[in-house]
Amino acid sequence: MMDFAISKLGKNIKVMSSSLVQNQDKYEVDEVNKIGDKVVMCHRLNFKKVVFYCHAVNASTTYMVPLTASDGTKSKALTICHHDTRGMNPNVLHEVLNVKPGTVPVCHFIGNKAIAWVPDMSESGGHPCVV
Numbered sequence: 001m002m003d004f005a006i007s008k009l010g011k012n013i014k015v016m017s018s019s020l021v022q023n024q025d026k027y028e029v030d031e032v033n034k035i036g037d038k039v040v041m042c043h044r045l046n047f048k049k050v051v052f053y054c055h056a057v058n059a060s061t062t063y064m065v066p067l068t069a070s071d072g073t074k075s076k077a078l079t080i081c082h083h084d085t086r087g088m089n090p091n092v093l094h095e096v097l098n099v100k101p102g103t104v105p106v107c108h109f110i111g112n113k114a115i116a117w118v119p120d121m122s123e124s125g126g127h128p129c130v131v
Helices: 002-009 090-097
Strands: 013-017 027-029 033-036 039-044 052-057 060-069 074-082 106-110 114-119
Touching: 002 013, 002 039, 002 052, 002 114, 033 114, 074 114
Parallel strands: none
Antiparallel strands: 013 114, 027 060, 033 060, 039 052, 039 114, 060 074, 074 106
């Protein structure tokens, strides 16, 4: 997984994920923090052992969005905005958002069972592969 992320993003990378609390249905967005425009997403698949499917996401921007649930519980939602939606499932786009592929950007939260590898912009130089 790390080798694939390095092949797409270089050695100076870090890993991020959501920390959403279970059994919450209403959240307030506290702020939106841009992470960057390059990302490798790894989604956990439903297998007996831990298996991830990883892919580079082109034409997108990644954000970390701190949230407060209705009971005051704090969470963070990894969020991705796809600027090019031409390859997305037209039926899903129509049913969920009532839009056609390629017409508008689409943003969505990433659940707890996925991780994002992103370039680490916090230091120039330093230690590669911040995990």
